[in-house]
Structure formats: C-alpha cells, structure tokens
Amino acid sequence: xxxxxxKGTRDFYPLDMARRNWIIDGWKRVSLRNGxxxxxxxxxxxxxxxQLKSGDEIxxxxxxxxxxxxxxxxxxxxxxxxxxxxMNQQINSLPKPIKWxxxxxxxxxxxxxxxxxxxxxxxxxxxxxxxxxxxDAEIIFTTIDYLSSVGLTPRDIRVKISNRKLLASALxxxxxxxxxLYSLYALxxxxxxxxxxxxxxxxxxxxxxxxxxxKIVDFxxxxxxxxxxxxxxxxxxxxxxxxxxxxxxxxxxxxxxWQFCDFYPSIxxxxxYYTGVxxxxxxxGGELRAVGGGGRYDNLLQDFGGPSIAATGMGMGDxxxxxxxxxxxxxxxxxxxxxxxxxxxxxxxxxFPKVIEITAKLRRTGKAANFAYKPTGLSKQLKQASVQGAKxxxxxxxxxxxxxxxxxxxxxxxxxxxxxxxxxx
RNA sequence: GUGAAAGUAGCUCAGCUGGUCAGAGCACUGGAUUGUGGAUCCAGGGGUCGCGGGUUCAAAUCCCGUCUUUCACCCCA
Numbered sequence: 001x002x003x004x005x006x007k008g009t010r011d012f013y014p015l016d017m018a019r020r021n022w023i024i025d026g027w028k029r030v031s032l033r034n035g036x037x038x039x040x041x042x043x044x045x046x047x048x049x050x051q052l053k054s055g056d057e058i059x060x061x062x063x064x065x066x067x068x069x070x071x072x073x074x075x076x077x078x079x080x081x082x083x084x085x086x087m088n089q090q091i092n093s094l095p096k097p098i099k100w101x102x103x104x105x106x107x108x109x110x111x112x113x114x115x116x117x118x119x120x121x122x123x124x125x126x127x128x129x130x131x132x133x134x135x136d137a138e139i140i141f142t143t144i145d146y147l148s149s150v151g152l153t154p155r156d157i158r159v160k161i162s163n164r165k166l167l168a169s170a171l172x173x174x175x176x177x178x179x180x181l182y183s184l185y186a187l188x189x190x191x192x193x194x195x196x197x198x199x200x201x202x203x204x205x206x207x208x209x210x211x212x213x214x215k216i217v218d219f220x221x222x223x224x225x226x227x228x229x230x231x232x233x234x235x236x237x238x239x240x241x242x243x244x245x246x247x248x249x250x251x252x253x254x255x256x257x258w259q260f261c262d263f264y265p266s267i268x269x270x271x272x273y274y275t276g277v278x279x280x281x282x283x284x285g286g287e288l289r290a291v292g293g294g295g296r297y298d299n300l301l302q303d304f305g306g307p308s309i310a311a312t313g314m315g316m317g318d319x320x321x322x323x324x325x326x327x328x329x330x331x332x333x334x335x336x337x338x339x340x341x342x343x344x345x346x347x348x349x350x351x352f353p354k355v356i357e358i359t360a361k362l363r364r365t366g367k368a369a370n371f372a373y374k375p376t377g378l379s380k381q382l383k384q385a386s387v388q389g390a391k392x393x394x395x396x397x398x399x400x401x402x403x404x405x406x407x408x409x410x411x412x413x414x415x416x417x418x419x420x421x422x423x424x425x
Numbered sequence: 426g427u428g429a430a431a432g433u434a435g436c437u438c439a440g441c442u443g444g445u446c447a448g449a450g451c452a453c454u455g456g457a458u459u460g461u462g463g464a465u466c467c468a469g470g471g472g473u474c475g476c477g478g479g480u481u482c483a484a485a486u487c488c489c490g491u492c493u494u495u496c497a498c499c500c501c502a
Contacts, residue, residue, distance in 0.1 A: 004493075050502085114497090269501095269502095377461095378458095395460075
C-alpha cells in the first residue's frame with residue numbers, strides 16, 4: 001500500500017535539505033552576531049497554553065491530541081508561549097536584558113496555500129527586560145541584518161513600521177470609542193490588501209460619520225510622521241507615540257538601516273497583544289504575504305503568570321522567505337549535499353582492499369572520505385568523485401607497492417605522487 | 426468552511442476534435458573507455474495515463490462521481 005505524504009507537509013530530499021539548512025544557518029549566524037542566545041522547548045505543550053491569549057478560531061487551527069493520561073496537548077503553532085513559560089520559571093536568575101532566539105518547527109492546521117503550509121520553520125528573536133525603544137530598533141536591525149546578508153536590498157523589501165499606541169491614541173482622538181478599537185484594527189489591518197472602495201464601504205459600516213471616517217483614511221495614507229497631528233489633532237498621547245517612532249527612526253538611521261524602512265500607519269498586526277511598536281517586512285511589488293513581522297508586547301510574560309516585564313520580538317517563517325529568495329535568485333545554486341575531502345579510487349580491482357583500508361584510516365583522522373562499492377573502471381570512479389563533490393581524489397595503483405599513491409586535485413586536475421604516511425598524518 | 430484550476434515515467438511536460446497515444450527532454454543504470462572526472466554518442470530499466478463508474482466496437486482523450494494537489498477567499502499567532 002502506498003501512503004501519501006500528509007497535506008501541508010514537505011519532504012526534504014538532500015538538495016531541499018541543503019537549502020533549508022542554508023536558510024536556517026543564516027538565521028542562526030545573524031542571531032549570534034547580534035548577541036542573541038539560542039533556546040528551544042518541547043514540540044508539544046498543554047493545549048491550554050495556546051488558548052490562553054488566543055480565541056477559539058485559533059484553537060481550531062491547532063493540531064491537538066489527548067495522551068493516555070487524558071492530558072489535552074497540542075503541537076506548537078508558535079514558540080512565544082513556550083518562551084514566556086521558560087523565562088517565567090527562571091526570571092529572577094536570568095541576567096537582563098534577555099536576548100534569545102530560536103528556530104522552532106511549528107504546526108498549524110490551516111488550509112495550505114502559497115507561502116503557507118501546515119508544518120514550517122520560523123525564526124524568532126526576542127528581547128525581554130528593556131522598555132526602551134532601543135530594543136525595538138535592535139530587533140528590526142537584526143531582521144534587516146539577515147535579509148541584507150542574503151542579498152535583499154531596500155528595493156526588494158520594505159520594513160513597514162507603526163505603533164499601536166499611535167494607532168490607539170489617533171483613533172481615540174478622532175473620536176472612536178475605545179471599545180470599538182479592536183474591531184476597527186481588524187479592518188485597518190486589511191487596508192493594503194483590499195480595494196479602496198471596499199475598504200471605505202466597510203469602514204462606513206463601522207464609522208457612519210463621514211468626518212471621522214475621512215480622517216481615518218487620511219491617517220492610513222500618511223507616510224510622513226509629522227503630518228499625523230494635522231490629521232488626527234494634537235494630543236499628549238499622540239505626542240508620546242510619535243516621539244517613540246521618531247526616536248526609533250533616529251536609532252535605525254544611526255544603525256544604517258533606515259533606508260529599508262517606512263512609517264506605515266496601516267500596519268496593525270493580527271492579535272491583541274501588541275502594545276507598542278509593530279512592524280512587518282514585505283516584498284516590494286509582489287503578491288506575497290508578509291515575510292515576517294513583530295513588535296512590542298509588554299504584557300506577555302505577565303499573561304503567562306510571570307512578572308510585568310517589557311518584551312519585544314520578531315518572527316519570520318521559512319515559506320514566504322523561501323519563495324522570495326527563489327524569485328530573486330538569491331539561493332546559491334552550488335549548495336552541496338556532500339562535502340568530501342577525499343574520494344579513493346583504484347586503478348585496478350586488486351587494490352580494492354587497499355581502498356577500503358585507506359578510506360577507513362582517513363575517516364579516523366577526521367577526513368571526509370568515500371569510495372565506490374563496485375571497483376569499476378577508473379573513469380567511472382572519477383566521475384563518482386566529482387558527482388559527490390570530492391575536493392581530491394586518491395588513486396591507488398601500482399605505486400602502492402612502494403607505499404606511494406596519486407592525489408588528484410579535482411578542481412585543477414593537478415596530480416601529485418605522495419607517501420601514504422604523509423597523507424595519514 | 427467557500428470558490429476556481431489541474432492530475433500522463435523520479436522531475437518538467439507533449440498527446441486530448443475518441444482508432445500505432447504509452448511518448449519527449451532531464452534524471453537514473455549500462456556501454457563506447459581495463460590508469461584519469463565534468464562532454465558526447467549508443468543502449469536499457471521505469472507508467473493501473475489519480476481512483477471508481479458510464480457512453481462506445483474502441484477511452485489517457487467524452488460524461489458523472491470521488492480523492493489529491495495548487496491558487497484564491499476566511500484566517501494569519
């Protein structure tokens with residue numbers, strides 16, 4: 001019986017695996033050079049953990065199971081709750097600020113489509129214990145540091161930045177009642193994804209008065225911070241939020257990455273827990289969904305039973321990123337699935353035992369070495385050596401009688417005869 | 426959960442107005458090549474044409490159902 005792969009999963013053949021590792025190694029390298037430490041948690045947790053800060057709809061998108069002890073569990077759809085749990089357990093002994101990163105494998109029972117699968121990898125970086133906007137700047141810097149390290153330029157991607165505080169105070173100042181804010185957020189979040197007339201029509205259902213509705217549209221269209229007070233009116237809270245964004249911009253300029261960024265009031269981001277700076281990374285000119293996003297969520301640890309402590313972070317999945325890098329031809333084509341130092345070939349069948357012996361010796365000295373199981377013609381063996389990406393090929397022929405062998409450099413074709421003992425040192 | 430498109434070799438696809446329609450390229454294996462790789466040429470293996478039913482003398486081809494995939498909507502931590 002043939003059993004098909006599960007919907008929304010991927011098989012990683014060696015070449016796919018090389019690409020996956022290339023992406024993930026990049027994430028890790030950039031995290032480490034930005035001063036983050038790696039952590040990980042279990043791949044499943046109590047179901048409750050993921051329901052805590054999310055609604056029922058999100059619970060429906062979980063892969064859940066009941067274990068034999070009757071515990072209700074779920075495969076992790078995100079790692080942030082696990083991180084909060086882990087930090088809360090040791091919060092008093094962890095040196096602040098806490099800068100952690102992870103590349104968890106995550107699961108969501110959504111219907112698969114372009115850039116979205118049921119199993120994927122997501123790079124997470126978080127800074128806990130710093131309420132200064134400097135931490136938000138560092139998160140954004142780290143994100144851009146990676147994206148530019150793989151060759152994406154300000155013409156390929158934009159980091160769209162806003163602030164939940166600004167959004168809340170602006171809407172309040174326009175005259176929107178506080179209890180209506182969240183339903184309005186959901187609409188504003190779609191501002192760039194739906195046609196303007198549909199947006200205005202839906203907006204009119206929520207905000208019947210045309211004056212405030214127009215202000216909201218104007219606010220959404222602003223890309224210049226200084227225009228905001230003219231649109232929404234002056235207010236101390238608007239001021240505070242604007243100052244935060246202004247100093248974020250100053251910091252990103254100092255860090256030399258502001259050319260990747262735009263102020264974008266319509267960036268809201270899905271759920272309720274963001275409390276300050278929010279941002280999303282989008283590909284320029286594509287139909288792709290966001291490559292990544294994040295922001296400040298100062299209530300997170302407290303929500304998971306810990307102390308009130310500032311937090312900001314970012315998540316980036318491998319699906320959309322992979323499509324984008326593919327589109328822009330930024331994935332190296334020569335990614336290798338094997339890395340052999342030596343391939344050992346024999347010029348004659350009778351030296352085959354020697355091949356096995358020398359291969360084993362080389363391996364025990366720490367060299368990556370391989371040989372052909374069938375001692376066919378030398379040309380076949382050399383072909384295998386180049387297919388397997390061997391740097392050098394050792395040819396064992398009659399010279400071995402006097403303890404010598406031929407070493408061929410596969411890149412240059414150059415050959416040298418050396419003592420066997422030299423090679424094994 | 427809703428809608429649309431597509432399923433033929435490991436991969437990309439041709440064939441589709443029913444009748445040499447079981448095919449190509451790439452990949453794989455072997456040979457040309459018994460001491461020299463990436464090239465070239467030759468040969469070979471590999472398919473229940475997604476599955477089930479119907480129409481017909483005859484179905485990869487037409488019709489119905491079904492499954493899967495992809496894309497979009499919903500949602501997006």
